[in-house]
Amino acid sequence: MVRILLVEDNEMNRDMLSRRLVRKGYEVAMAVDGRQGVEMAQAGGYDLILMDMSLPEVDGWEATRQLRAAPETRAVPIIALTAHAMAGDREKALEAGCDDYDTKPIELPRLLAKIEAIVGKPPA
Amino acid sequence: MSEAFLPVEALGELRHELRTPINHIVGYAEMLLEDAVEAGRADRRAALEEVLGAARDALTQINVTLAPVRSQVPAAEIASLYGSLRQPQRRIVGAVKPLLAAADAAAGEPLGDDLRRILRAADRLVPVETEAAPELRAAPHGSRAASADGAVARLLVVDDVEDNREVLRRRLERQGYAVECAEDGRRALALIAARPFDLVLLDVLMPDTDGYQVLQQIKDAPATRDIPVIMISALDDMPSIVKCIERGAEDFLPKPFDPVLLKARISASLEKKRLRDLEKEYLRQVGEVIEAATAVEKGGYRSGMLAHVAQRADELGRLARVFDGMAAEIQAREERLRDRIRELREDIGVARTSQEMVAVLDGDSLKPGSRFAERYEVVALVGSGGMGTVYRARDLELGDEIAIKTLRPGFVSDFNAVERFKSEIRLARRITHPNVVRTHDLGEWGGVYYLTMEYVEGITVRELIDVRGPLAAPSALAIGTQLAASLAVAHEQGVIHRDIKPQNLLLDDSGVLKVMDFGVARLAERTSTLTEAGLVVGTPSYMSPEQLLSERIDARSDLYAVGVVLYECLTRRLPFEAGSTVSLIAKLLAEEPAAPATLNADVPAPLSALIMRLLAKRPEDRVQTAGELAQLLNQVA
Numbered sequence: 001m002v003r004i005l006l007v008e009d010n011e012m013n014r015d016m017l018s019r020r021l022v023r024k025g026y027e028v029a030m031a032v033d034g035r036q037g038v039e040m041a042q043a044g045g046y047d048l049i050l051m052d053m054s055l056p057e058v059d060g061w062e063a064t065r066q067l068r069a070a071p072e073t074r075a076v077p078i079i080a081l082t083a084h085a086m087a088g089d090r091e092k093a094l095e096a097g098c099d100d101y102d103t104k105p106i107e108l109p110r111l112l113a114k115i116e117a118i119v120g121k122p123p124a
Numbered sequence: 125m126s127e128a129f130l131p132v133e134a135l136g137e138l139r140h141e142l143r144t145p146i147n148h149i150v151g152y153a154e155m156l157l158e159d160a161v162e163a164g165r166a167d168r169r170a171a172l173e174e175v176l177g178a179a180r181d182a183l184t185q186i187n188v189t190l191a192p193v194r195s196q197v198p199a200a201e202i203a204s205l206y207g208s209l210r211q212p213q214r215r216i217v218g219a220v221k222p223l224l225a226a227a228d229a230a231a232g233e234p235l236g237d238d239l240r241r242i243l244r245a246a247d248r249l250v251p252v253e254t255e256a257a258p259e260l261r262a263a264p265h266g267s268r269a270a271s272a273d274g275a276v277a278r279l280l281v282v283d284d285v286e287d288n289r290e291v292l293r294r295r296l297e298r299q300g301y302a303v304e305c306a307e308d309g310r311r312a313l314a315l316i317a318a319r320p321f322d323l324v325l326l327d328v329l330m331p332d333t334d335g336y337q338v339l340q341q342i343k344d345a346p347a348t349r350d351i352p353v354i355m356i357s358a359l360d361d362m363p364s365i366v367k368c369i370e371r372g373a374e375d376f377l378p379k380p381f382d383p384v385l386l387k388a389r390i391s392a393s394l395e396k397k398r399l400r401d402l403e404k405e406y407l408r409q410v411g412e413v414i415e416a417a418t419a420v421e422k423g424g425y426r427s428g429m430l431a432h433v434a435q436r437a438d439e440l441g442r443l444a445r446v447f448d449g450m451a452a453e454i455q456a457r458e459e460r461l462r463d464r465i466r467e468l469r470e471d472i473g474v475a476r477t478s479q480e481m482v483a484v485l486d487g488d489s490l491k492p493g494s495r496f497a498e499r500y501e502v503v504a505l506v507g508s509g510g511m512g513t514v515y516r517a518r519d520l521e522l523g524d525e526i527a528i529k530t531l532r533p534g535f536v537s538d539f540n541a542v543e544r545f546k547s548e549i550r551l552a553r554r555i556t557h558p559n560v561v562r563t564h565d566l567g568e569w570g571g572v573y574y575l576t577m578e579y580v581e582g583i584t585v586r587e588l589i590d591v592r593g594p595l596a597a598p599s600a601l602a603i604g605t606q607l608a609a610s611l612a613v614a615h616e617q618g619v620i621h622r623d624i625k626p627q628n629l630l631l632d633d634s635g636v637l638k639v640m641d642f643g644v645a646r647l648a649e650r651t652s653t654l655t656e657a658g659l660v661v662g663t664p665s666y667m668s669p670e671q672l673l674s675e676r677i678d679a680r681s682d683l684y685a686v687g688v689v690l691y692e693c694l695t696r697r698l699p700f701e702a703g704s705t706v707s708l709i710a711k712l713l714a715e716e717p718a719a720p721a722t723l724n725a726d727v728p729a730p731l732s733a734l735i736m737r738l739l740a741k742r743p744e745d746r747v748q749t750a751g752e753l754a755q756l757l758n759q760v761a
Contacts, residue, residue, distance in 0.1 A: 010144065012241055016151035054140065083143040084136040105147035105183060
């Protein structure tokens with residue numbers, strides 16, 4: 001089973017996206033801020049991290065940098081998510097070490113395509 | 125998230141604020157739509173498709189007004205965006221409510237929770253109109269009548285006709301504003317002076333103090349200048365309108381006024397004021413950050429000075445948080461450096477008391493008391509080395525104490541070398557840094573080339589190591605960080621030292637390190653290589669492989685030498701000990717030096733590793749710049 005870690009502070013976003021991903025056959029764990037996200041990722045076992053960029057405590061940019069700096073999480077793919085969608089955000093996310101980038105509101109087929117491109121389709 | 129309405133950076137925040145509820149609406153509606161299709165519920169399906177259609181319309185409006193390519197959007201456009209979002213909001217609420225009623229009627233239907241989530245999100249999209257959806261009035265984000273701090277906006281109505289006042293008061297109170305009235309200009313000014321208002325509706329024609337005079341006084345006083353004033357008058361001729369605008373009125377409404385227009389103008393004015401208040405607060409807080417930066421420069425920054433600004437959710441808040449962290453780090457670093465220098469000073473003190481000045485006086489040395497170059501009086505011989513002899517002297521023209529270094533005739537026979545040397549000295553003279561010995565002049569007197577430079581009372585690192593033996597890590601770090609700092613400045617100026625070694629590093633009594641002989645090595649360079657190994661000058665032990673092999677050298681060669689100096693400071697040994705330059709080169713190419721930590725267990729592992737990195741054989745494997753080295757040395761705990 002493909003395990004996804006969703007790092008997202010907004011409760012409704014968490015509830016909605018996790019349920020939609022579970023429906024598509026993924027296993028989803030959740031963290032509510034950057035610090036918890038980094039801790040959970042370091043505990044291991046995730047195939048992919050979906051990282052909201054505006055997070056309390058440690059924001060998504062910083063969390064990504066921390067994950068990229070630690071040998072045990074360096075290789076875990078990260079997709080950045082943001083509702084800001086400012087010009088240059090994409091480059092900034094890739095520069096911080098994200099593997100891909102998507103904007104909110106989420107278009108599920110587009111996000112699923114990005115997820116599948118990285119970790120493959122879940123078993124039907 | 126009221127900070128969302130700040131200029132420029134605020135657009136991203138605002139986009140975030142508006143797109144987040146859209147994200148919720150679309151996400152939940154799509155999920156429910158999947159269920160409806162699966163369950164074959166055509167009624168639900170149509171309603172949910174309507175929700176999705178409306179949400180996409182809203183998203184289009186948001187994306188157009190707040191396109192990422194726009195760096196600034198006028199407040200009026202944002203107000204109009206809010207206006208245009210009401211329609212899709214109504215469509216969403218209208219489609220969801222019947223579904224919710226049906227779901228609630230069929231108890232135990234989990235659908236209800238998700239529909240309520242959609243309504244909550246729609247509610248957040250734009251402040252709800254009280255008339256349209258009274259059941260949603262208790263929206264957490266407040267109604268349109270709110271002012272900047274989220275409180276109910278306070279309006280003052282000024283009109284001499286009682287009926288006019290009462291009609292306006294009732295209408296505005298129904299719209300959620302707190303309203304006070306004044307029957308003449310004098311009373312209005314008294315009320316405004318007594319308490320703050322968010323907006324004034326001002327009749328023009330009044331007995332005694334008329335609307336123009338009231339307006340003038342409001343706009344003249346700094347305390348009330350920013351309160352928006354909307355003029356109301358039956359005089360709708362152009363000159364009176366112009367007169368109002370010229371005196372600073374926000375807007376002008378002719379009587380009898382259209383209630384819809386009045387409502388729109390009031391909210392637009394309040395919105396503008398709110399944005400202005402936020403901007404003023406923003407600028408004030410930017411000022412606080414600048415003040416804090418000045419305080420850091422003067423060493424007066426206290427952690428927590430920006431606590432208030434750091435609470436902001438926007439970029440400025442982030443800046444304040446980052447700044448506070450950086451300032452704390454700088455303070456800790458300075459504290460560390462002070463500790464290291466204190467330790468170094470103790471070492472120097474001990475070394476100086478037990479130091480025996482050994483100067484080999486050769487035949488042609490200058491005698492104390494003698495004149496040199498018709499300008500200097502020799503005070504004492506300081507020392508003599510491979511390149512020449514150093515004297516302490518007095519500059520008779522300026523009265524300063526200086527150092528004179530005479531150069532052995534063997535070095536200056538080559539005309540090209542002298543020219544190269546001169547240009548290098550010219551460059552070196554540009555380096556102004558507390559850790560660099562100032563070079564004054566290059567001269568020639570009686571066939572002897574000499575340099576004059578700043579005189580530093582102190583000892584060399586060579587003497588310190590010889591007397592004290594291996595230094596403790598803090599002392600070595602105090603030497604290393606100051607050396608790296610001086611090289612960073614020199615390298616920026618395009619000057620490579622080429623002969624960094626303990627003999628060239630002076631320490632004064634307060635522990636300040638001064639690097640000597642910037643540019644001087646250029647003169648000896650040609651004779652210090654393998655090709656003329658017999659004439660080796662100075663100390664090949666501190667030279668990088670590329671320097672010994674006459675390859676092109678750059679700033680990283682100096683960093684290699686810093687590595688050797690630190691190695692020696694900590695272990696009292698050289699990385700490669702060899703009897704001749706040739707065997708040194710052979711060892712250097714074939715062997716790895718023992719790590720400092722293996723020779724002296726007191727050397728911290730990170731420092732040992734850093735020194736080994738400086739000693740890398742290939743320049744590209746070393747620390748790349750002196751600035752980076754200074755930083756790394758600072759980080760060694």
